[in-house]
Amino acid sequence: METKIQHILFYSDALASFDYGANHPFKPERAKLFYELLNRYALIFEPNQKIMIPQRLDEKLLRLFHTTKYIELLRLSNCGEFTINMLDFGLGSSDNPILNGILDFSLEAAGATYEGTMMLARGEAEVVFNPHGGFHHARSDFAEGFCYVNDIAIAITALINEGRRVAYCDIDVHHGNGVQEAFYEDDRVLTISLHESGRSLYPWGGFEDETGSGAGKGFNVNIPFCEGTDDNIYLSVFNEIVPPLITAYEPDILFIECGCDAHKDDPLAHLNLTTASYETVLSKLKDLCPRIMATGGGGYDAHKTAAIWALSWATLCGIKIKDSFAGLVGGMMYGPEAHAGSLEDEAFHVTGPEERQCRQEADRVVAYIRKEIFPLHGIRA
Template sequence: MESRTILIYSDELACAEYSAAHPFKPLRAKIFMELLHRYYNLQEDHFRIMRPEPLDEEILYLFHSRPYIELLKKAGRGEFDPEMFRAGLGNDENPVFKGMFDLALTIAGGTHGGAMALVQGEADTVFDPISGLHHAKRDQASGFCYVNDVACAIADLVRKGFRVASVDIDVHHGDGVQEAFYATDRVLTISLHESAATLFPGTGFETEIGVGAGRGYNVNVPFRAGADDEVYLSAFEAVVPPLLDRFRPDIVFAEIGADSHREDHLANLNLTSNGYTRVVSRIKALSPLMLAMGGGGYNVYRTAALWAAAWSALTGMRMEDKFTGLVGGMMYGPEAKAGSIEEAPFVLQGQEKELCANEAARVVRYIRETVFPIHAI
């Protein structure tokens, strides 16, 4: 069988970090690799590993401003400039450290390289665990993101004539990607996330639907804090398949951040591996070519486990535990911290469930009434 899946990975990148205390941990990718080896009978004809290479700097300027990139370079050399504060650099969220520009460029190069491999017919699925830095703005760092690898790679594909859809299931609104393509109908941007009422970055209302030619090509599905697998899946099914069917993208960029999980300490949704893997497999089924990007996920072990569970949805490979037979409900091994890789379902009950379901139904209704007609759905 010819290899149709590419995994973007290097040990070097997985061992990088902003600082020891910073919650963004590339190390999740290394743990993910260990879980892949444990749970899948990996053979070379199943997939190939591609090392992320630094992005061609000119591609940065398809989205970012030159003065902002100059600041990033200075920061990466250890130089100080008072303008950095205005650009969101040098706070606890987006610390300044030596080598940060090269790190950002390599992460962006992984995403771009993955996208190129897809459109050049080398694969039909790519997973890049350390990517999907969807908060970075044109001239500002935000939410642990310095360079918006997603926006840069999509902008390059659009320039080459491709139709691109972005489906973002990270628990945070994909505000930087929204900003990049808010006024164009060449990119369909869909973000499902926890409501701005309770979570960073405080945007992503359903009413943000794009402007000018882009009106109707930016779609937000905010969830009330607490929403579970059922609520999430039902809104996803109502909104995403009809829009993707109609838009007919050549390639789908999927930011599959694992911070929507109920054990993530930076957010408040209640997804389990059941809902998460179901959503990833639905996106895969709807995508002619799929670039999956790791995005957020601040429970390090759980995030790696969710990505490992999603690997079967992405590749069609069967998951089994080489040490204890088929995956069951057992707790074992080094990932006992996170529990088993597959989880029991969790269903929200009572008034909270009703509030979450009603809010999701209201948002879906709004999108059906306001966005769907623009696409003649």
């Protein structure tokens, strides 16, 4: 009997080789390191797993989220051509430079998220992971935060147009502002973003009182954390807020934006998570919905990001890693940050006044959400 394919991984060497420039912090090659780990730890050889190569998104589908004018400028920037009015659309900044082939790259990355989503909708897969996707900062007419095309907003819009209910959980350390904007007035998408507070980090928003408007009131949930927040605090907040909301909402498909920049080693942000948070969060999310579309996202420590994605993929596929020291090959450690060749970190906790401050802020946010949002979903606060 043929084995049913349940777990799809999108991977492309070409996408992993795309270069934002030597001085740019975004390194698509993380996906290649991740793919090497999957091979080394034997996480991609199960009969119910399949690797697919991303295919270019039909350009017409950009219009599901982006404006005609912006798409036109994206086309021009694809040839490396810069005109001064592009800056009004975020194109040509240091974060979002004009790069030869940037639209081709973005369309392929978005094509994988879109195709994966459609496979889930058709019941052809249970879990899809696209490490090349997750561009949650792209706005309808503005490139920002290294994001040009919002693959998530496009795929979710296609789903809700088909009448599906979608939940979105964003664990990237930065607020998912582009996705929030896309569905702020919509109750067909439950949007949850856990991130470092906008008081200390780009994109400087994502506060708990941004709860949606009109029909979308109560369907946009922001969980900002104080600088320094560790696994204990993060996970206690996650447990109190996220499972009850997603359970009450009963989505057909759950999106996960799995940025890895909330990790303590990330150079661009200030939270203190270890791999333990990612394993716990992914494992709980997996149990909340039978169909999962997971994407990559931020993560500026390339080796750590690759390790977190490998653990996340294993968790979503329900695979126990047999040899957690397989990274130790020929006496060489996999990467400089790897803890003795293991994918998993040692425990790390903040203490003293820092711990108290993070805890206090977390308690305040939890109380706010339980009071203002839970009742709108019929959850007893």
